[in-house]
Amino acid sequence: MNRQLAKKILTIPVSLLTCLCAVTPAIALPGQDAEDVGAWIQAHPTLRPSRNEKFLINKTDTAAQRFTFQASVMPPGKIGVFTNRGKIRSERISIYDAINGMSFNRLQESLRIIYGMDIYQDFKRAQTVYEYPSSGQINSARFAKKPIQEALQGELRLGDRYAYWVEIAQPREGKAYIGQMTVLLKADLEKLQEELKVR
Numbered sequence: 001m002n003r004q005l006a007k008k009i010l011t012i013p014v015s016l017l018t019c020l021c022a023v024t025p026a027i028a029l030p031g032q033d034a035e036d037v038g039a040w041i042q043a044h045p046t047l048r049p050s051r052n053e054k055f056l057i058n059k060t061d062t063a064a065q066r067f068t069f070q071a072s073v074m075p076p077g078k079i080g081v082f083t084n085r086g087k088i089r090s091e092r093i094s095i096y097d098a099i100n101g102m103s104f105n106r107l108q109e110s111l112r113i114i115y116g117m118d119i120y121q122d123f124k125r126a127q128t129v130y131e132y133p134s135s136g137q138i139n140s141a142r143f144a145k146k147p148i149q150e151a152l153q154g155e156l157r158l159g160d161r162y163a164y165w166v167e168i169a170q171p172r173e174g175k176a177y178i179g180q181m182t183v184l185l186k187a188d189l190e191k192l193q194e195e196l197k198v199r
Contacts, residue, residue: 075188126159163189
């Protein structure tokens, strides 16, 4: 069943994702003990890792489709010095789909499938605090001939419970194939926002 649900995240159109079976509410999120998060990952019907996986889960059906989930004791962005390595600070969903493409809606539905309605609703109600790229960032990336930097589109949101970082790589022509959704502690949002502004 876990392989089938993971495959659905990769292949089912957004309009059909709402028909998936009910998801158990997330009980392990950023801010909690790594041990508790690891147990939740092991028991999750979509995330259940293979024998040698614990906090980094990779699922690949074909070379054109990949799903990754990672729980980390580090906040997203540049690596700094953090004293408490027993607490999870961020959890990231990454999807690459060269067949169906990628969109913000698909990433949101993946969030719902993995975490349940409480977190999904927190995300939907969250305030957008930063969006990119600006026209200046686009022009700078074009001038520097950095097409990947030019293609990155994203936003940071601040919810009641968590902060969220959503990003896709949308080229000037054609469709997006890769995207990520990160759930992070609200305390780490300002650091990430400052880093994204100068990336």
